[in-house]
Amino acid sequence: MYKTLGFKWLIEAFCPTSAFVSADSVEAHNPQRFIHVTVGGHAKMKTTELHKRYFIAEQKLIDQYENQFDLVNRDETNWTATYMDKETGDEWLSYRVDPEYHGGGNPVMCRLPLPDTTKLIDIALQTENEDEVFAACRTLVNNEQLKKTDFRSDLISRIENLKNKERQKRIIELTGLDSDLNRREIIGKTSDQVDKDSKYFQDIAKKAMKLKK
Structure with a gap:
């Protein structure tokens, strides 16, 4: 049954993700189990490396860059803030993902403009940074919940051809x-339409479970 979430979010082209969590210890559809881990082990990234990133989901780095960058705008109501990196001219959005959990969710920074669904899938599959895998995956889920943006059919098709089995499993779980x-949504739909929607998710779940074996 479809569950309507009770939180408010005003970011139109994007929605959530943050502080990296190990896919081995998380069920993506149960964000209450998210745990924080440290990724990378570096106190500071080189500017060139940062410029290649789309997400930062490591708490220490988020704290560092929020202090280092210039604050452009802050929205206390929605827990978002926009920062500028004067060295590159890039703007970064600081926000929370899965805000219904963990006292407001997990913090994340995303380099603007916000990635669309196709780009989020690209990031999840191709990035070398584990926290970006988490960020992209949880963003896809949040966009689905809040913006009714479908990603599952495209994602399962892409990961079926992914040679990295560990990444495959991580993306499925996240x-x-x-x-x-x-x-x-089931309200206003006929039973046939509801059945069709249910079959859509069941078919994708079967493919995903087969890939996890």
Whole structure:
């Protein structure tokens, strides 16, 4: 059954993700189990490396760059802030993902402009940074919940051809691809339409569970 979330979010093109969590210890469709881990082990990134990133989801780095960058705008109501990196001219959005959990969710920074669904999938599959895998995956899920943006069909097709089995498993768990829960609205739909939606998620879940074996 479709569950309507009770939180408010005003970021139109994007929604959530943050502080990296190990996919081995998390069920993506149960964000209450998110735990923080340190990624990378470096106190500071080189500017060139930072410029290649789309997300920062390591708490120490987030704290560092929020202090280092110039604050452009802050929205206390929605826990968002926009910063500028004067060295590159890049703007970064600081916000929370899965804000219904952990006293407001986990912090994340995203380099603007916010990635669309295709780019988020690209990041999840291709990045060398583990916290970006987490950030991209949780963003896909949050966009699905809040903006009704579909990603599952495209994602399962992409990861079926992914040679990195560990990355395959991580993405499945972080996005809940192996869950057959119907995430689409049922109000106002016929029983046939509801059944069709349910079958959509069930078919993808079967493919995902097969990949995890």
